[in-house]
Amino acid sequence: MSQVFVFLEGKDGTLKKGSVELLTWAKTNGLETSAGAIGADAAGLAKQAGAFGAKVAFASTPSAEGYNPEVYVSLLKEMISASGAQIVLANASALAKDAFPRVAARMDSSVASDCTGLKMDGGKLIALKPLYSGKCTAEVEFESGLNIVLMRSNQLPVMDADGSEADVKTIDAPQASGNVTLEKTVQGASNKPDLTEANVIISGGRGMGEAKNFEILEDLAGTLGATVGASRAVVDAGWVPHGMQVGQTGKTVSPSLYIACGISGAIQHMAGMSGSKVIVAINKDADAPIFQKASYGIVGDIFELAGPLKEELSKALN
Amino acid sequence: MKTFVCIKQVPDTETKIQIKGDKSGIEEGSIKWVMNPYDEFAVEEALKLKTTTSDTVVVLSAGPKSRVVDSLRTALAMGADEAVVIDAPETIDCYLAAKLLAETIKKEGDVRMVFTGKLAIDGNGSSVGQMVAEFLEVPHAGVVSKLDFTEGQVVVERDVEGGAKEVFQLKTPCVISANKGLNTPRYASLPGIMKAKKKPLKELTAADLGLNDLMPKMKFKNFELPPEKPPVKMIEGSPQEQAHKLVDLLMNEAKVL
Structure with missing residues (x-):
């Protein structure tokens, strides 16, 4: 049983900085961490999470490439349940912001999106969330259910990789029902980081x-x-x-x-x-x-x- | 059939936010409330779709009744056919809001489509649309800036990072969360406003929907304004001098380069 589950995202087979920030935060706070990745490079990302303190990491590669909300939500629920974690962290990426609210609803929980700070206070997770598009902030506290927080990147420090590898557990992806299908992804003109991730x-x-x-x-x-x-x-x-x-x-x-x-x-x-x-x-x-x-x-x-x-x-x- | 639009009333974007003395929330006294800007795209898309489907367009909102009713009237004046207000306290979280909206949609029935805005500019949750879809057990697509409807399905473009777009095909019924760019919302015309007064506006409570526990799973507390920034350092001189000084300060003082 772990205390924290971190959803991993990568670029070109390497963990994104935002994912490393979340793993680092959990480790720094002495929390037992597991992680999970979905997609073509899932196994590689899962293994890398070990270098930042995750003992166990789940990996699943659905047959269809790209994001399918139905398949991802189902896999995330399975991974989170298997991890036993009460705290669920992900980056506030387009994918996570789409999938996690649905995961939350399925698991009888709420979700705090686009947060900018995290701390443990007497065993309770407190997230800092900008409201009114940043005109003010408030502390988010969870009363019941999972504590699901989607963090913006560039908010937390990162540690150096320590060379360990996570114990990777592969999960079979469910078949898509065909109710929602990704037809194609049209790349943007720029290969620069998105505004929300840019330094x-x-x-x-x-x-x-x-x-x-x-x-x-x-x-x-x-x-x-x-x-x-x-x-x-x-x-x-x-x-x-x-x-x-x-x-x-x-x-x-x-x-x-x-x-x-x-x-x-x-x-x-x-x-x-x-x-x-x-x-x-x-x-x-x-x-x-x-x-x-x-x-x-x-x-x-x-x-x-x-x-x-x-x-x-x-x-x-x- | 029916096309539903979930809307929220939010402080006008010009609002200067002030925090209550006990930090439990914001001062609401002088706020001008408007329909959430992204919900206007949702209403417009439902009205556009109606020209093809002849659906009844039902707008609904969960929140303090006396306040949210204004935005419902606005949507009726834009051309929606019916409105439902679910009276609920300000403190409901995204889970409860989605639950109230989904239960109302189930009760109304005959669902073809549900539209929402991609996020509300007050709580910045961007989660209610997906949660409504989960409670209705139908597919969803969020941050949608293009939609093509044919009987039984929609094809949508969803905006993701770096200007990229994901094209999804969804079977109806489904939930679509609207982004800017989907359409240009119409203004409520004067005849529209007059007509809206006669359109049905149904009132529901959580108890009517069989929801008796309105304890939020998530709470906001300790509201704060952003920390005051130290005063601005103005950089004088010729453009060459200014450029040199700025780069030096960014490197050596702010250490951000």
């Missing part, structure tokens, strides 16, 4: 002038290893797709560094990015509200700054 974000607003000027931000993002975001105004204007919107009706982000270019800082936008560790605001208008939330501010023109900034960044990062 550095550079965002543009109306001050960018027109759609094609986002190339300037893409160029800087290339140098910085950043993902490009946008304000609602430019999404509504059709300059960039909705997937790039940061804010209350877009994505809530929590990078280490957020650079806002030509964004005035409407309350809805600031709600979505105020969880960033360091905020840089670049705006021509010295009175723009964004400066009140920023760590560093430059009153200036992004078009004049972009060149020198790229040069300085290239120098510093090489």
